[in-house]
Each structure stands twice: as C-alpha cells, then as structure tokens.
Amino acid sequence: MRFHRPYLLSVLSIVPLADRATSLPSLWGNIRVKHTWGTLPANWESLGPPPTGTAIDLYIALKPHSENALIEALYQVSDPGHERYGAHLPREQVAELVAPRQDTLKLVHSWLEHHGVPSSSISTSHGGGWLTITSVPVSQADELLSASYQLYRHTGANATEVILRTVSYALPGVLHEHVQTVAPTTDFTPPRKLLQTLGQHPSEGGATADVNATSRGPVRVLPRTDDFDVTPSFLRWLYRTQGYVPAAMGHNVLGVLGLIDEYPSYADLTQFMINFRLDAIAATFTVQQVNDGGFDPSRPGKEANADIQYAAAMTYPTPHIFYSTGGYMRWVTNGPAPHDAYLVWLNYLLHQEDIPPTISISYGYHETLVPLEYASSLCTLFGQLGLRGVSILVSSGDDGVGGSEYCRDNSGRVRFVPMFPASCPWVTSVGGTVGYNPEVGMYMSGGGFSVHFARPIYQGGVVPPFLGYLGSQYAGLYNPQGRGIPDISAQASRFKYILNAEQRVASGTSMAAPTVAGIISLLNDHLISTGRHRLGFLNLLLYSHGRNGINDITSGSNPGCGTDGFTAIPGWDPVTGMGTPDFMTLQHIIDLLIPV
CATH class of the missing domain: 3.40.50.200 (Peptidase S8/S53 domain)
Structure with missing residues (x-):
C-alpha cells in the first residue's frame, strides 16, 4: 500500500491509541478552509444559533484508496464494446473499490478522539467510505469544524422550511487529502x-x-x-x-x-x-x-x-x-x-x-x-x-x-x-x-x-x-x-x-x-x-x-x-x-x- 505522508504512518504506528491525544496535537493545527460561501447564499436568511443543547449527526466522506478505480470499473461494465460489459459487481467488491486507505482511517479517528468524540458514536458505512458520528452537540461541531452553525430560512414565496447549516467550515491541513467532505455543513439544498x-x-x-x-x-x-x-x-x-x-x-x-x-x-x-x-x-x-x-x-x-x-x-x-x-x-x-x-x-x-x-x-x-x-x-x-x-x-x-x-x-x-x-x-x-x-x-x-x-x-x-x-x-x-x-x-x-x-x-x-x-x-x-x-x-x-x-x-x-x-x-x-x-x-x- 502506498502512503502520501509516510511520517504520519510511522507516528500512528508507534504511538498507542490512548496517547495520541497528547502526542499528535501539532497535526491538528494549520486549519484550512474546506468550503465557504463567503457570504450567505442568495434567498436565505439567518435566524441565529440553534437552542442550547442541540445535537446533530455528522457524515464524513473519506477519499478512496484509488481515485479512479470505481469509474474505470463502471465504464467497463457499462460499455457494450467492452469484454466486461454487464459484469456488474456484488456489494462486497464495490466496497473494496471505494474503501479508504488505512492511514486515512487511523488519522481521522485520531482527530476525532483528540476532540473528545467517543468511539461509540462513530459508525462506518458500506465500504468504509463514510463515517457517521451521531448526536454531536452543535457546540462541539463548531469546534471540530471551525464552523458557526445557525438556523437558516429560505426567503422565497411560501418557504417555511428552516435548516441547520454553516456558511463555512475548515479542517486541519493534514486532513484535506483524506477527507472529501463533511455534511451537513454548507449545502443549502432542500430537495x-x-x-x-x-x-x-x-x-x-x-x-x-x-x-x-x-x-x-x-x-x-x-x-x-x-x-x-x-x-x-x-x-x-x-x-x-x-x-x-x-x-x-x-x-x-x-x-x-x-x-x-x-x-x-x-x-x-x-x-x-x-x-x-x-x-x-x-x-x-x-x-x-x-x-x-x-x-x-x-x-x-x-x-x-x-x-x-x-x-x-x-x-x-x-x-x-x-x-x-x-x-x-x-x-x-x-x-x-x-x-x-x-x-x-x-x-x-x-x-x-x-x-x-x-x-x-x-x-x-x-x-x-x-x-x-x-x-x-x-x-x-x-x-x-x-x-x-x-x-x-x-x-x-x-x-x-x-x-x-x-x-x-x-x-x-x-x-x-x-x-x-x-x-x-x-x-x-x-x-x-x-x-x-x-x-x-x-x-x-x-x-x-x-x-x-x-x-x-x-x-x-x-x-x-x-x-x-x-x-x-x-x-x-x-x-x-x-x-x-x-x-x-x-x-x-x-x-x-x-x-x-x-x-x-x-x-x-x-x-x-x-x-x-x-x-x-x-x-x-x-x-x-x-x-x-x-x-x-x-x-x-x-x-x-x-x-x-x-x-x-x-x-x-x-x-x-x-x-x-x-x-x-x-x-x-x-x-x-x-x-x-x-x-x-x-x-x-x-x-x-x-x-x-
């Protein structure tokens, strides 16, 4: 397996999990914006912070071990001119194609542990490509993502829905090559x-x-x-x-x-x-x-x-x-x-x-x-x-x-x-x-x-x-x-x-x-x-x-x-x-x- 940051692998391999919160704090500095709107998207208005004690579920998309493997396989099984046409893959083989690298999993779990996220609240989706963190207090989500979650309402005609979002969020620089996106954050998209x-x-x-x-x-x-x-x-x-x-x-x-x-x-x-x-x-x-x-x-x-x-x-x-x-x-x-x-x-x-x-x-x-x-x-x-x-x-x-x-x-x-x-x-x-x-x-x-x-x-x-x-x-x-x-x-x-x-x-x-x-x-x-x-x-x-x-x-x-x-x-x-x-x-x- 190839790693883009060898020093991370060595650190994560030799430091016991219980000691990482104190051994790796320098990795969680250098905060860089992951996505921002700059200003609030048009046709939305802020209603201010949610009530104290509000909790949300966070979803973290992890980058796969091979960036092109999924699409290459999709083209092959979907192309009538290819020898693999129609050879669709079962659940387990698709999961293998989209699985993240092991150092990605270790690094993201260490970051979550550093911020006090209990392992019992973290689950992995099919293939390991997404992590779900349940019942995260909004105050902790703000700290974790350098965000400012607020309630927003659409200002269009007959709009009654209120959503919980932030206009920007950021991650430690070292995570940017491992994390595709975090949701819900800046997606102002009710269907x-x-x-x-x-x-x-x-x-x-x-x-x-x-x-x-x-x-x-x-x-x-x-x-x-x-x-x-x-x-x-x-x-x-x-x-x-x-x-x-x-x-x-x-x-x-x-x-x-x-x-x-x-x-x-x-x-x-x-x-x-x-x-x-x-x-x-x-x-x-x-x-x-x-x-x-x-x-x-x-x-x-x-x-x-x-x-x-x-x-x-x-x-x-x-x-x-x-x-x-x-x-x-x-x-x-x-x-x-x-x-x-x-x-x-x-x-x-x-x-x-x-x-x-x-x-x-x-x-x-x-x-x-x-x-x-x-x-x-x-x-x-x-x-x-x-x-x-x-x-x-x-x-x-x-x-x-x-x-x-x-x-x-x-x-x-x-x-x-x-x-x-x-x-x-x-x-x-x-x-x-x-x-x-x-x-x-x-x-x-x-x-x-x-x-x-x-x-x-x-x-x-x-x-x-x-x-x-x-x-x-x-x-x-x-x-x-x-x-x-x-x-x-x-x-x-x-x-x-x-x-x-x-x-x-x-x-x-x-x-x-x-x-x-x-x-x-x-x-x-x-x-x-x-x-x-x-x-x-x-x-x-x-x-x-x-x-x-x-x-x-x-x-x-x-x-x-x-x-x-x-x-x-x-x-x-x-x-x-x-x-x-x-x-x-x-x-x-x-x-x-x-x-x-």
Whole structure:
C-alpha cells in the first residue's frame, strides 16, 4: 500500500491509541478552509444559533484508496464494446473499490478522539467510505469544524422550511487529502419536487390523446401542441410498449424514490387503473421507510401519487417499491430532523444485497447550492449503484435553463442553473417533450451544462456539434466543458392522475422520469426473464448503439433566466438530450448486443 505522508504512518504506528491525544496535537493545527460561501447564499436568511443543547449527526466522506478505480470499473461494465460489459459487481467488491486507505482511517479517528468524540458514536458505512458520528452537540461541531452553525430560512414565496447549516467550515491541513467532505455543513439544498400541478381536469378543458392500444396509428388525428391530456395508453402507444407483457416478476422490480413527506395512496392507484388501465386494477406497491420516512396513505402527495401511478401503468404487473425517505436537516419541533435524504437513502441502498434494477427519481436541487465536494461525494454513490447494475432515471428539472430565483450567483453574475442529481454523470437525466406529429422539446425541460462535473467521455462525440451550432450565444452564462443535460426525454405535459379520488392534471419532467424508468424496466424484464444481465448504468449504451432506438427531437426550446434558452436541433441538445425512447427498437438492439 502506498502512503502520501509516510511520517504520519510511522507516528500512528508507534504511538498507542490512548496517547495520541497528547502526542499528535501539532497535526491538528494549520486549519484550512474546506468550503465557504463567503457570504450567505442568495434567498436565505439567518435566524441565529440553534437552542442550547442541540445535537446533530455528522457524515464524513473519506477519499478512496484509488481515485479512479470505481469509474474505470463502471465504464467497463457499462460499455457494450467492452469484454466486461454487464459484469456488474456484488456489494462486497464495490466496497473494496471505494474503501479508504488505512492511514486515512487511523488519522481521522485520531482527530476525532483528540476532540473528545467517543468511539461509540462513530459508525462506518458500506465500504468504509463514510463515517457517521451521531448526536454531536452543535457546540462541539463548531469546534471540530471551525464552523458557526445557525438556523437558516429560505426567503422565497411560501418557504417555511428552516435548516441547520454553516456558511463555512475548515479542517486541519493534514486532513484535506483524506477527507472529501463533511455534511451537513454548507449545502443549502432542500430537495424540490418537480411536479407542476395544473388543477383538476374538468377545469382544464384539454382533449385526451386517445389511441388504439393494438396499433401504431391513432384513433383520431392527434394535436401538435400541448392542448391534450396524456394517459398511460397514449404513452404505451407512443413509445411502443403496449405489446410487451412482463415475465420476470419474481426478479425484476422498479423502485421509486419518495422525499419531503409525500406518500402514495393504494386507493388512488386502484382508481387510476380503473380510469386508465383496466387490466392493471390489481397493481400495488410495497413501502420501505428510510431515515425515519413516514407513510400515511390517507394523506397522499401529488408527486408520490403521480410517480407511482405512471410507473405502475407503464410496467404492470412488475412489482414496485416506494422508498419513503425522511430528512434533509430541516428544523422540527425538537431539533434537526434526520440528515440529507439523498445521502442516507443512497447509503441505505448500497447496504442492501439486492437493489431494484431500475429506479426513478423526480426530485432535485439547484446545482449551484450544492458544494462541489459534497455533490461529488453523492455522485460517487450513484456511480456505485451503477456498478451494482442499477439504472437510475432522474428528472432534469422544470425551469428550462434556470429558474429566475437562482439565475444569479452570490456575486450578482447571471448564470444558467442546472439541477442536481440530474447533472451527475453516473445517472441518466430525463428531459421533457410535448405534443405529437412531431414531439417537440417542452419549454419547461431542464437542460444545460453542469457547473461541477466535466463532460464525460460518452458525450465527447455529441456535445461539441451542439456547441458549434450555438457559437458565441450565451457565452459566459454556462460551462461549455460541463456535463450536458439531459440524456433522454419523454412526454412531460398534462398528465392525468388521481389525488384523493379526484382526477387532476400535472406537468413536469417528474412525469417524464417514471415514464422512461418504466420503459427501461421493461427492457430489464426482457433481459432478466431470458437469463441475461440487467442493463445497469445506461449512458454508454444510449450514446452508442442505443442511438438508433431513440427518436431525435429537433424543435422546441427551454427558456429561463431572462433568455430564450437553448434550442433543440438534430442530434444531442440541452433541451431533449438524444431524444425519446422507442422500446421495440431498443429491445431489438439489446438482443443483438446481449444474445440469449
């Protein structure tokens, strides 16, 4: 094993653990800032320190022993042209790839001991990549991290959430090469649901896109814009899944992430199927509660209901799991609620022996509010899921190139704002389309270029042509070297759904994500039922052989930040990505790539 600081190894090897608090104090000097905003992020206000005696849980991401091992392995098992394609790794082997160096563990534990953190409060996550320290008094966290934790409230319209954060934190210089990030610290990122509710259907007046379920042709001429309501039969016809019957129910599962105390209703799901897919009235779902996530189906949420209803309608009779996940460090009556929902949910999944082959996510953060190192740490966890063989579909957002509230950074400079985790290179981000004859990019479709993540290899051949088309337009408003968003798209406008037994209509890429996740789940079902490996991380397939199974969308735009936004053109674009999926063609492609 190679160590970057040999003198640390020798010190830690010869000094008994009990004596380190007095033998190593010099190591804990030279405090250096790990991350700071300089000033409070826009649209937040301080409410002052939390009550005396407040305690929080801290999460420390440790750097792995090999910086590139995870991504190299992910590329190999996800590349249809590589000999290891589909050879996804089990939990234990992934853990070995991301494990920290032994000197990292020794050093961080010594630092915690120096500050009086009892070993009984420290636990290690799967692979040792994260340490969890429970019930840390805020006063001790301030000392440990040279921080100043306070309560903060968002100042936007209808904002009621209060979170516990610090605008900066620091670590001893010697820890910077060992610690990736500490949370919760400077991440001002409560997750947003992306569903845009349009109200009850009777007041909307839209036509319904009725189709013949046994043919490609419509019963009547479909409108070209968004003045009709989307139903499961239309989606199954449009993306050519209506003829496929799932056969791997004992092995294939579709997971749906639920956040911010929203739950689906069994009764509403049944009513939805009565209204829109009579052969699927028996559709149901199981619930896994994570991080003190609740479940009260008598109080269904719009996002949770719509997500489950369309995921189930696209894939019946495939089983579904709804992950009711609590957290993100908001302030509740007796103190901070459990921490960041994404972090704890991802760690929960990675601890499981079996994970659903396909997962749909319809929530996101504005990327500029997520510190780079924290975003990178979460993104790595998504990469681990991909290496385990999980396809993750994430809504790209509903603000076009950026909602006006976040279009200026702290310096006042205008910048387009992508959404995270859609911007993570190891997920498949899903944008939105509308209409038919032809489908066009929806004005809400979140798209653009990541501020944090560089353009991945799989986009190397498709993003430069778009940048050449764009030329100098919007120069300085986006990162031309960044990861492009989205990867793929689907319908995102005027979806009928049921809430509290009433029919409603909603729009957003949160509707596109479960639609595409349903299509990918059917492809996984096709593979699993015939004894083949699941698809896993999708993007290397979609940007290579899979391009022939994607309908290119060549018109539409996604305005935002006071601009007209980007424009959909032939090939990849930051409105619709590569386009919308054609299930039957993709099924044929994977049969050629992965023979029985």
